[in-house]
Amino acid sequence: MELLKIENLCKTYGKGESQVMALDDVTLSVEKGEFVAIIGSSGSGKSTLLHIVGGVDVPTSGKVYLDGQDVYAQKNEKLAIFRRRQVGLIYQFYNLIPTLNVVENITLPVLMDKREVNKERLEELLEMLGLSNRRNHLPNQLSGGQQQRVSIGRALMNAPAVMLADEPTGNLDSQNGQEIIKLMKESNKKYGQTLIVVTHDENIALQADRIIGISDGKISRNERVR
Ligand SMILES: Nc1ncnc2c1ncn2[C@@H]1O[C@H](COP(=O)(O)OP(=O)(O)O)[C@@H](O)[C@H]1O
Ligand SMILES: [Mg+2]
Numbered sequence: 001m002e003l004l005k006i007e008n009l010c011k012t013y014g015k016g017e018s019q020v021m022a023l024d025d026v027t028l029s030v031e032k033g034e035f036v037a038i039i040g041s042s043g044s045g046k047s048t049l050l051h052i053v054g055g056v057d058v059p060t061s062g063k064v065y066l067d068g069q070d071v072y073a074q075k076n077e078k079l080a081i082f083r084r085r086q087v088g089l090i091y092q093f094y095n096l097i098p099t100l101n102v103v104e105n106i107t108l109p110v111l112m113d114k115r116e117v118n119k120e121r122l123e124e125l126l127e128m129l130g131l132s133n134r135r136n137h138l139p140n141q142l143s144g145g146q147q148q149r150v151s152i153g154r155a156l157m158n159a160p161a162v163m164l165a166d167e168p169t170g171n172l173d174s175q176n177g178q179e180i181i182k183l184m185k186e187s188n189k190k191y192g193q194t195l196i197v198v199t200h201d202e203n204i205a206l207q208a209d210r211i212i213g214i215s216d217g218k219i220s221r222n223e224r225v226r
């Protein structure tokens with residue numbers, strides 16, 4: 001089943017001579033439960049693509065459909081709810097709230113949504129992420145790998161339709177990086193979680209179902225690995 005459909009997506013930044021075409025007519029479809037790796041050199045448009053899919057940046061033209069819903073046909077308030085419920089974003093530098101502990105960071109999207117925390121899911125995630133005995137720690141009391149695991153928990157807490165990770169291992173050594181990818185693959189298997197991961201690491205890309213290459217804002221490669 002098709003989960004994500006991107007049609008003729010274009011994004012330009014700036015005006016006049018300083019204008020940059022970050023995405024140039026990108027058309028792409030992702031199946032539910034698929035694990036897709038996006039590769040490409042720096043400045044090729046990878047982050048822009050993730051941000052637009054995630055509803056945190058708006059396209060200049062083109063369409064994004066998630067689960068059949070035209071994402072940018074939604075009004076601001078609905079778009080904000082869409083972001084909280086349907087998308088889990090993971091960044092290179094974790095983006096945790098420094099004054100909140102592990103459990104508070106993980107449950108923040110649920111509380112912001114004024115919904116009740118599913119305690120069972122929380123415990124299951126803490127267990128899966130190896131954070132059960134770190135639940136009251138603050139981010140600065142955790143290693144980089146642990147902090148990234150917290151951000152995975154936060155991304156998964158609302159059981160989003162798609163998890164978008166922008167170079168999630170870019171700040172970690174290879175062992176911790178592989179551990180993070182292993183956890184993402186586990187959530188992909190266990191929950192059928194659709195995963196789109198931007199990476200520089202060929203080893204990580206080769207673990208995906210499909211590799212998509214971006215070059216100068218265009219898709220330059222679209223290759224099924226398994
Ligand atoms: N907010 C912005 N304002 C102006 N230009 C931007 C902005 N964000 C990205 N760009 C430009 O768009 C292009 C693609 O950027 P980005 O998507 O971040 O690339 P990548 O993630 O592949 O390194 C780059 O040339 C970058 O300089
Ligand atoms: Mg980037």
